[in-house]
Amino acid sequence: MSGLEKIADNLAFGGRQQQWLHNSEALSCRMRFSVYLPPAAEHSKLPWLLWLSGLTCTDENFSHKAGAQRLAAELGVALVMPDTSPRGEGVADDSAYDLGQGAGFYVNAEREPWRGHYRMYDYVSQELPALLRRHFPLNGRCAIAGHSMGGHGALVCAIRRPQDYVSASAFSPICQPTQAPWGRKAFAAYLGNDETAWAEWDASLLLAERGCPLPLRVDIGLADAFLAEQLRPDALQQAARRGDTRLELHRHAGYDHSYYFVASFIDQHLRFHARHLLA
Amino acid sequence: MSGLEKIADNLAFGGRQQQWLHNSEALSCRMRFSVYLPPAAEHSKLPWLLWLSGLTCTDENFSHKAGAQRLAAELGVALVMPDTSPRGEGVADDSAYDLGQGAGFYVNAEREPWRGHYRMYDYVSQELPALLRRHFPLNGRCAIAGHSMGGHGALVCAIRRPQDYVSASAFSPICQPTQAPWGRKAFAAYLGNDETAWAEWDASLLLAERGCPLPLRVDIGLADAFLAEQLRPDALQQAARRGDTRLELHRHAGYDHSYYFVASFIDQHLRFHARHLLA
Numbered sequence: 001m002s003g004l005e006k007i008a009d010n011l012a013f014g015g016r017q018q019q020w021l022h023n024s025e026a027l028s029c030r031m032r033f034s035v036y037l038p039p040a041a042e043h044s045k046l047p048w049l050l051w052l053s054g055l056t057c058t059d060e061n062f063s064h065k066a067g068a069q070r071l072a073a074e075l076g077v078a079l080v081m082p083d084t085s086p087r088g089e090g091v092a093d094d095s096a097y098d099l100g101q102g103a104g105f106y107v108n109a110e111r112e113p114w115r116g117h118y119r120m121y122d123y124v125s126q127e128l129p130a131l132l133r134r135h136f137p138l139n140g141r142c143a144i145a146g147h148s149m150g151g152h153g154a155l156v157c158a159i160r161r162p163q164d165y166v167s168a169s170a171f172s173p174i175c176q177p178t179q180a181p182w183g184r185k186a187f188a189a190y191l192g193n194d195e196t197a198w199a200e201w202d203a204s205l206l207l208a209e210r211g212c213p214l215p216l217r218v219d220i221g222l223a224d225a226f227l228a229e230q231l232r233p234d235a236l237q238q239a240a241r242r243g244d245t246r247l248e249l250h251r252h253a254g255y256d257h258s259y260y261f262v263a264s265f266i267d268q269h270l271r272f273h274a275r276h277l278l279a
Numbered sequence: 280m281s282g283l284e285k286i287a288d289n290l291a292f293g294g295r296q297q298q299w300l301h302n303s304e305a306l307s308c309r310m311r312f313s314v315y316l317p318p319a320a321e322h323s324k325l326p327w328l329l330w331l332s333g334l335t336c337t338d339e340n341f342s343h344k345a346g347a348q349r350l351a352a353e354l355g356v357a358l359v360m361p362d363t364s365p366r367g368e369g370v371a372d373d374s375a376y377d378l379g380q381g382a383g384f385y386v387n388a389e390r391e392p393w394r395g396h397y398r399m400y401d402y403v404s405q406e407l408p409a410l411l412r413r414h415f416p417l418n419g420r421c422a423i424a425g426h427s428m429g430g431h432g433a434l435v436c437a438i439r440r441p442q443d444y445v446s447a448s449a450f451s452p453i454c455q456p457t458q459a460p461w462g463r464k465a466f467a468a469y470l471g472n473d474e475t476a477w478a479e480w481d482a483s484l485l486l487a488e489r490g491c492p493l494p495l496r497v498d499i500g501l502a503d504a505f506l507a508e509q510l511r512p513d514a515l516q517q518a519a520r521r522g523d524t525r526l527e528l529h530r531h532a533g534y535d536h537s538y539y540f541v542a543s544f545i546d547q548h549l550r551f552h553a554r555h556l557l558a
Binding site for chain 1: 533
């Protein structure tokens, strides 16, 4: 049983901004997610954007800070915001901000103490979309996007299962986690020390090997303190060239890693996805 | 000495979203505020909107959640967001959310233990604007707006000192605090039990007595749980009629007290103020 329960419902730009709880089978815990349903959702099933958030975030950061609902309402594109990890007292955690709760990294963990709950890839790519299409006015046309760790998640999902999406985009993504401190720490914990197993969770390695038939867009701020060490967009760009992938990579002078950067360009991402979602 | 210190600076929509600390004389403590400077502030002094927030808020709620920077950048209107009370270890407080820190009510307190620090009216109407005009690229054209307790504050400031503003607006304001539980509790604590002294902090009583030469706009959500008991917009509307004041009062079916309501209509408020700020 999904145990689906609505815990918040606010009118926003003529549509509904809602927060829900449900029992996740993939994660073996109760999970919260947010959804924004534009006014047009009252009359028909809408295409939708799945947004994956970054380290320390919940379903609320994008909902509160990105300012995406205004244009989503106008375009008739629904927004879905999952949490960033399993949660709860029985769920393994770590005192660091970049491991454990709030830091699921959108992988399926294989190591103790994580593997019982930390299956965020299965959750965001399979279980949650199925639940959403069953219970919400959403159709089969889905785009995926995210920020930082969530940008990594969005790219990995899109490259691994391009048949599930019409387009993918990312703000400030961790483009090559196997070579970045955040990624190496998380992958060692969740996946183990055999680095060959990490390759299937690294967007740059995946893209170089498989390519991606989807239109991809990535935006990076050049004043992002994490740019060189953690994000490594050059690796993604090189992989896209090798894989013959349509990647638009936009570099923005002066912008940093914050949601002010996301808010500044979210309209461009929504219009990018709408071209494919509404085609 | 103002002790002005910049503690955050993010590029947003081509402008600067900044957070500052300074020593407040009116409040006898160190205070934080946020400011958004549109791109045009690099070349000239801009008109600005002073935003007063509601109970429990800081300078960050509007900065993060209202989505105002996008249109402010386009219009060339700066935004200034003060905190909602004095702060710090030496500042009197109360365990309730609606009294003490986070709940200054934009009055000058006259009673112990509050009167040493709680002079938010002097702070937002005098000290902070003077500091801003001295240190930031802001000109003398200022509008004032706010939400809930901050809507009360914006209306009271505008009616008491109309010469300082070109226009005023409010979302979900506490229109008649002398008759509302939030207002009565705060006024009794800050001002004492003599209710005659409360009248000069009540927008409806002030407006009925003095009128207001400024264009005023108020937006209310009809699904606001606080509407009838705490906000009392009918009292403001009646006072405006008696005082021959230009009050636009917009009622919106389905909207509640949250920042999703503010975000949904902030563009309309910004355009309302821009008509007067840029005239």
